[in-house]
Amino acid sequence: MKTPDHAVRQFPTGTKINPAKNVIFEPSLRIIEKGIISRKARIMDPNKEVFLEQVQIHKRIIYKICHAYCKAGCDIEDLAQEIIYQLWKSFDHYNSNLKFSTWMYRIALNVAISYYRNTKKFKAHVNEPVHLLELADETGDGEAMEANITMLQQFINELKELDRALMILYLEENSYSEIADIIGISETNVATKISRIKEKLKQRFNTQNP
């Protein structure tokens, strides 16, 4: 199977990969050896190549959404797989007039909210771990910034599902018009709600860090 060059990740000095998770080729090879994937399917089609390239570019968005919608003990990997699979299933209907990120936000957030509300539904599907998304360990990050990021994630995770989607889209620098389009409410409503959520977040930060 041909893999795009950009899929091969080079790690900067100072980062560590969890050795327990670094066994990513084994399951795929096993399945190919068993002949479950046909020879034809192993040849990358151009449509899939474009799709995988886009997913690779937007992988951080996928991770952030997964992190925001995983309940305690939930598997980020599992949700990421479901999102990527749903994106692929819908890719044939992707309208190129729409920005890829806008289209992706819609599907990813819809899948994530559904997953959040009905975790068991997707969990039952997974036969064995695939390990698509992995976050390497890192040493030497600023402790204060790390603590702030964790706190921000925690506050966002405490918001209601739809408010959480709004806030992620806002922090990802989407315009109010784009957010309104993705969420399905008016721009005025987006502005009002974001302003209220930000106020809440600021209050939470000020309480935690007086």
Added chain:
Amino acid sequence: MEDLELKQMWQAYDQKLDRLLVLNLRNFEELQTQKASAKINGFVRQQLVYIIIGVIWVAFLAILVFNTPGNLWFAVSLGGIILFSAYATILYIRHVLMLRQINFNGNITETQEQLAAVRASLNQVGRVLWLQTVFYCTWFINPTMYQNITGMTITFGIAAVFLAASIWMYQALAPKNMHRKWVRNFETSVGGKAIVEASEFLQEIEAFKQENN
């Protein structure tokens, strides 16, 4: 804590992910294989089981009616049960069709509203099935019982109570009453937790769409 600081924090998070996040797309083929072999999700599978049970139950009752000619009470009672059971089965089929039509490309409030509406509409099945209870009080009546006035009075009395109670339950379990604690508790106790949650989420979405909320 200023607006800019929030965004700076988010950017720092983004940069951290840029350095450390690995997406192993080499495993994408395997993901496709796994997901394709598990096409039907749990909710749809549950609906399909109900559809199969419904069809078998309706067929069984129809065979009973067909093979027991000459008893009007039996035929009418089972006919009533068949009608309600068939209606419930049709609703389950409708749920599966509705789920298949939901498009995850759609905007979030619309898509989530559709998903929640399918789950919440399961409530309609439960409500309708309550209405058939009266027929379970009448199927055994036959002409030889007409002479027993006391027995007939008790039988019709019980049937009337069941009829009144089932109509009352049908009205009480309406979606508009889902805010009542006993209705929520009742639904949850009979396995309808998903229905309660879906109804609450529908209300939440509706409130979210209002500009003054």
